[in-house]
Amino acid sequence: MKRVIAMLLTGAMVMSLAACGSTDTTSAETADTKETASQSTAAAQNTDSTGAADGEVVEITVQSWQYALGNYKGFSEDSELTQAIADEFNATHPGIHATVTIMRQEDHYNALKVDFAAGSAPDVIGIAPGADLEQYKSQLAPMADYASAEWGENWQDQFTDASFTTITLSGDEIYAFPSAMSASGTIWYNNKLMTENGVAAFPATWEELTQAAQTLRGAKQIPLMFGGKDNWQNYDMFIAILATVNKDLCNDVFSLDAEWTESDVVKAFSYYQKLFTDGIVQDGALSTTIYNEGYSQWKDDDGNSTIPMIFNGSWDLGSLKAENSFYENFSSNDIKVATLPSIEGKEGAVLTAPDVAWGINAASPNQEAAWEFVKWMCYDMQQSVVDGLGFFSVLKEAPSPTVDLTADYKAAYDTISAAAASDQTVGFRSSFYTKINDELFDQLQLLGTGAATPEEAAAAMAEAAAGISK
Structure with a gap:
């Protein structure tokens, strides 16, 4: 593979x-x-x-x-x-x-x-x-x-x-x-804005990501822009987290070959919830669509960028083309790409599909x-x-x-392609089953508001999966 x-x-x-x-x-x-x-x-x-x-x-x-x-x-x-x-x-x-x-x-x-x-x-x-x-x-x-x-x-x-x-x-x-x-499940960041507001390097671990978010908040900056109102943003985020925690289990639960109540699934739900409880994503993330609420701040028509980080994918590489009228202004922010920070020593996964x-x-x-x-x-x-x-x-x-x-296009492309060529990748961005997708979105929303625990989310997913004939 x-x-x-x-x-x-x-x-x-x-x-x-x-x-x-x-x-x-x-x-x-x-x-x-x-x-x-x-x-x-x-x-x-x-x-x-x-x-x-x-x-x-x-x-x-x-x-x-x-x-x-x-x-x-x-x-x-x-x-x-x-x-x-x-x-x-x-x-x-x-x-x-x-x-x-x-x-x-x-x-x-x-x-x-x-x-x-x-x-x-x-x-x-x-x-x-x-x-x-x-x-x-x-x-x-x-x-x-x-x-x-x-x-x-x-x-x-x-x-x-x-x-x-x-x-x-x-x-x-x-x-x-x-x-x-x-390829999706990556974080794009404005390195100029990050360093100007106290984050010297992109976080390598989840703990560093939490600290970076707090540093940015202290500097009156939005931390990680996330379109929590969009089903596809939620799927990308959760699948990237679960695949980072346990790639094989991620493949198996989505193909209904493993139970959603497995401990690593519960752990992945817990890390998803930490995005909100630890202030990693912006306030009001669950009512934000990435298009165009998030992107209008990541890059406006003139190439101005006012947020340090955005949950993004390879489709944004086009913004680094030299022929874009906004390119010179946008690229002056030193735009870079990274995978999710590691979770408990495991490298961040990406989704290719x-x-x-x-x-x-x-x-x-x-x-x-x-x-x-x-x-x-x-x-x-x-x-x-x-x-x-x-x-x-x-x-x-x-x-x-x-x-x-352009040089920054190639650098971003190299980062994404290296991650996708690694062992930390999965080949889908949502479930094959509509019922699983619908239930997963609902449970992620509940986790984000604190209305469900990771254990409850896992149990609800298991119940949804039990009603599906493969």
Whole structure:
């Protein structure tokens, strides 16, 4: 696994908005498609590999959320991004015409519920691996046969193990293909602000983190900015803590192969609660969303940073690109990245997982053409993934970035990649089971307010897990 992750991380990791879609709903399509005859055996029978008759253009629809498409080739605005994706796919796939639609993540999933019921769901669907994929997999087409036909029976050897961790948890089929990865569970810090307010070096241990928080509070500074109102921030924090305490147990409880009442789980709940009782996170953390309440203080539009630390992930690497108008001002703060401080001598863990995958509507009459889009996003476009500085590659033989990186970008990237290449990593950012996710969020909120003890939280999680059939 260490070798696999190290190879994975030869691609660049950068900014995208974690678990937060754009406020706009836009669609784009291009009319400039060319008629062509396939050169395959199917062409001899007047059909191409998509099943279209000779000269016919197959129309497919693609729907996802902004985050899923990343910062493709430097485009970040929804309309520009969508148009660029559609234009390039259509230009390189004569015989297929894709209409791409992106929207807020919650709107995307709400639309899917209605469209699947009405029989009008898109041909290609952006889907988050894990619980969301589990919810929709009965309406998605199995994809392993497409991959075998494309790359041979050993096709999975071309992809990193971590990129399929949350896709293969159910163990019965491949219902989606990942196109991009990220790493989370890290702390980013304004080293200039830290040192100016009495913290000479980033804390190496949890005890030092507690002391640093008190020092910063004494200097009238916010300590660690944490979006405690966001489910994904809570999951990232707890999983990082539990994986630091006991990585193997972390894997086992989330896959329901161990009991949530294990002593190390209780210990992890205790450390999560210490974030609040020991004043490590800011006051009012449970009512704070990281976007944009937290980020507006971490970095405003002019690159001004007014908080010393923020719980963050690899998606923020994009803020260290030289072409950003705010970069010079922001980088003057000496921005750095670290893993969680060690807990009882154990090094902080990071979370590496696919952020987005692509599925094919099982009821689509154009599944072959839909597969061409999935393959394009998840395999053909991996150089653009790493060069677009939106995610990092799902391929073992990941392409290296062909764009220039700033010194502080590279330093942050090296820190994250070294941590992800270590033994202290897990391949998921939430549970495979919606019931576990819902109960975990509730219990973490109760811990944060002091309304539950770590033992009570563990017992509640065990009860939730007991009602799930694997």
